[in-house]
Amino acid sequence: MKKTMTAVVAGALVLAVASPALAAPALANTALANTGSSPTSLQSRLDRLTADPALPGALATVRERGGAESVTRSGTAEVGTGKPMIGAEGRFRIASMSKPIIAATVLALAERGKIDLDAPIERYLPGVVRGTGEGAAIDGRKITVRMLLQQTSGLREFTDVVEWVEPMPDFLKVALARKPTRRGEFAYANTNYLVAGMLVAEVTGRTYQQASRDLVLVPYGMRDTYWPEKGEMGLRGPHAHTYGVNPARPEDGPVDLTDQLPTELFGPSGGLVSTPSDLNRFWSRAPLPDMTRTLTPIKQEGWPKGARYGFAVARTSTSCGTGWFHGGDMPGASVISGRDRAGRTATVYVTGLTAAPKQREKLLAAFDSALCGR
Structure with missing residues (x-):
């Protein structure tokens, strides 16, 4: 018997029982600089987050350019136990923070001459990206690799x-049957990175998981980051508990989701598990000049005012x-991670x-305080 699941939005990656607006990172529609005018400390900003019962634990990790790391925590690692929030080694589902890792993998392959960023995706996946029904105008011969990475493919x-439902449908088939957005303009969609993962697999002869491990995770020293195995529900190693509504059983209301989510299902768009320390290592090594060589204006609601998007980085x-930053959301976790010009990462x-605007504003304010050392 098929088990019907509620509509789940896999957007930043947002995998949440939420409105379609969360199909893009649900960032406040203001510049990060406007998230607060008072000199509030990072600790205070985290405490404001965990004052919300829906957000029991919060952590901020900062890595200086020289490698020194500082950690600020608030709340509890497990509701009802009094355990303090776990440190920077704690693993969690990073949702759409998986996208920058996939983008860096594609760029590594481009540097090796295996991918031409300006080539149509048809060259690598012939006949795969062709629309049907309302999506009949979708044509992989007109969509470049660059467009996929930059969310401008349509x-x-x-x-x-x-x-x-279980078994889950073919996600790409569903997307290809929808009327496309205007090609060349930013429109955030997990479909772009679903296809990017297929591209990586095709040109390497390996899975996107294996390729990203060899080209990014291992070289960057992200030793605690991993792609879950098929059907794997829990989190390996040290971790805090995560809480929210299980999309398979929304009638249960908020529950402990730590061992209830099949993370691998969300693929290259949002399937990674990582740690704050590893994400900071990523930004300290990521090819940011290449990821931001071309930037497109973000006119979509829900992003900071004036933001521009490169290859999985805004x-x-x-x-x-x-x-520069990217975010990720799914039931049980929200994250914002990035760096500044000097190489400080947070x-x-x-x-x-x-999911709520006020919650998001507080998360943005905490990120701004962490990145700016306030």
Whole structure:
């Protein structure tokens, strides 16, 4: 018997029982620099987050350019136990923070001459990206690899319309049957990175998981980051508990989700498990000049004012200058991670989904404080 699941939005990656607006990172529609005018400390900002019962634990980890790391924590690692929030070694589902790792993998392959960023995806996946029905105009011969990475391909999101049942449908098939957005303009969709993962597998002869491990995770020293195995529900190693609504059983209300989510299902768009320390290592090694060589204006609602998007990284203004970041959301966790011009990196995450605008503003404010040393 098929088990019907509620509509789940896999957007930043947002995998949440939420509105379609969360199909893009649900960031406040203001510049990060405007997230607060008072000199509030990072600890205070984290405490404001965990004052919300839906966000029991919060952590901010900062890595200086020289490698020194500092950690600020708030709340508990497990509701009802009094255990303090886990440190920077704690593993959690990073959702759409998986996208920058996939983008870096594609760039590594491009550097080796295996991928031409300006070639049509048809060259590598012949006949795969062809629309049907309302999506008949979708044509992989007109969509470049660069467009996939930059979210300008015109491919539509699948997660806000898919019927979430077991066995799950073919996500790409669902997306290809939808009317496309305007090619060349930013429109965030997990479909782009679903296809990017297929591209990586095709040109390497390995899975995207294996390729990203060899080209990014291992070289960057991200030793605690992993792609879960098929059917794996829990988190390996040290971790805080995560809380929210299980999309398979929304009638249960908020529950402990730590061992209830099949993370591998969310693929290259959002399937990674990592740690704050590893995400900071990523930003300290990522090819940011290549990831931001071309930037497209983000006119979609839900992003910081004036933000521009590169290859799975957004450029925006912070209270201390220019910053680069990406976010991720799913039931049980929300994260924002990035770096500044000087090479300072910061990651802030909470053990619940920041779906409400006020929650998101507080998370953004904490990230700004962490990145800017306030």
